[in-house]
Amino acid sequence: MVLTSLRRLIPLFVTIVCLGCTQVNPATTDSLYSYKQPSSDGIGKVYMGREISQVMGHRGASWLERPGRKADEQPDVAVDALELKPTDTVADIGAGTGYMSFRMAQKVPDGQVLAVDLQPEMIQMLEAVRDEQGITNVQTIQAEEDNPHLPSEQVDLALMVDAYHEFAFPREVMTGVVDGLKPGGRLVLAEYRAENPMVMIKRLHKMSEKQVKKEMAAVGLTWLKTDDRLPQQHLLFFEKAA
Numbered sequence: 477m478v479l480t481s482l483r484r485l486i487p488l489f490v491t492i493v494c495l496g497c498t499q500v501n502p503a504t505t506d507s508l509y510s511y512k513q514p515s516s517d518g519i520g521k522v523y524m525g526r527e528i529s530q531v532m533g534h535r536g537a538s539w540l541e542r543p544g545r546k547a548d549e550q551p552d553v554a555v556d557a558l559e560l561k562p563t564d565t566v567a568d569i570g571a572g573t574g575y576m577s578f579r580m581a582q583k584v585p586d587g588q589v590l591a592v593d594l595q596p597e598m599i600q601m602l603e604a605v606r607d608e609q610g611i612t613n614v615q616t617i618q619a620e621e622d623n624p625h626l627p628s629e630q631v632d633l634a635l636m637v638d639a640y641h642e643f644a645f646p647r648e649v650m651t652g653v654v655d656g657l658k659p660g661g662r663l664v665l666a667e668y669r670a671e672n673p674m675v676m677i678k679r680l681h682k683m684s685e686k687q688v689k690k691e692m693a694a695v696g697l698t699w700l701k702t703d704d705r706l707p708q709q710h711l712l713f714f715e716k717a718a
């Protein structure tokens with residue numbers, strides 16, 4: 477009896493504790509998720525054996541644009557690995573300030589980049605840079621935490637750099653991403669390597685190759701390859717059935 481009452485209270489407890497980091501909507505929470513005492517960098521919500529991390533708040537946006545990032549992460553090497561075509565429609569899910577969106581925009585002069593983010597402040601920062609630089613092929617999309625609001629079957633490639641692990645509703649977001657991909661479209665995740673203790677990133681902000689593959693298989697995506705040319709991150713490629 478006491479245990480049953482406690483179990484019922486856990487989602488409420490998690491919701492209250494996490495109000496400062498990300499909003500968990502209990503109305504759409506179902507048996508996909510379970511709850512625990514939050515870790516220092518987590519929200520206490522568990523999906524397929526993985527605790528979801530806290531969202532990196534917009535006040536930390538300067539971290540995304542830090543001068544050393546180019547040398548540390550080699551973002552241009554990551555974009556080359558995507559092998560984009562000039563006409564591609566590309567989605568950057570969890571785009572933040574647009575660090576990857578603007579790099580991809582240069583590769584798709586006859587296509588477009590859909591820069592999707594949950595935080596309006598990130599969208600505003602991205603739009604300010606876009607407009608100042610006169611970039612015309614980057615369009616922003618305001619996401620909800622359980623919906624990326626992509627147009628259906630329009631996207632050739634969706635990229636998520638250092639973002640997926642913090643989605644509070646990973647199954648729902650991925651269902652939306654898969655719907656947004658064209659048949660045969662590709663999804664690429666860049667996640668810091670959890671297998672490597674020398675990658676000095678908080679535990680829940682790293683993901684193993686095995687875990688990513690498991691979670692993408694759950695939404696029907698087929699693994700194509702893992703490209704480990706980046707110094708700290710896996711680049712995992714998946715495909716939607718043609």
Ligand SMILES: C[S@@+](CC[C@H](N)C(=O)[O-])C[C@H]1O[C@@H](n2cnc3c(N)ncnc32)[C@H](O)[C@@H]1O
Binds near residue numbers: 531570598636
């Ligand atoms: C660590 S930042 C990475 C930003 C960018 N990809 C980069 O590499 O510079 C993660 C971003 O994911 C966004 N995010 C978190 N949950 C999201 C969701 N459910 N849908 C869309 N964006 C989300 C956050 O607002 C944040 O801007």
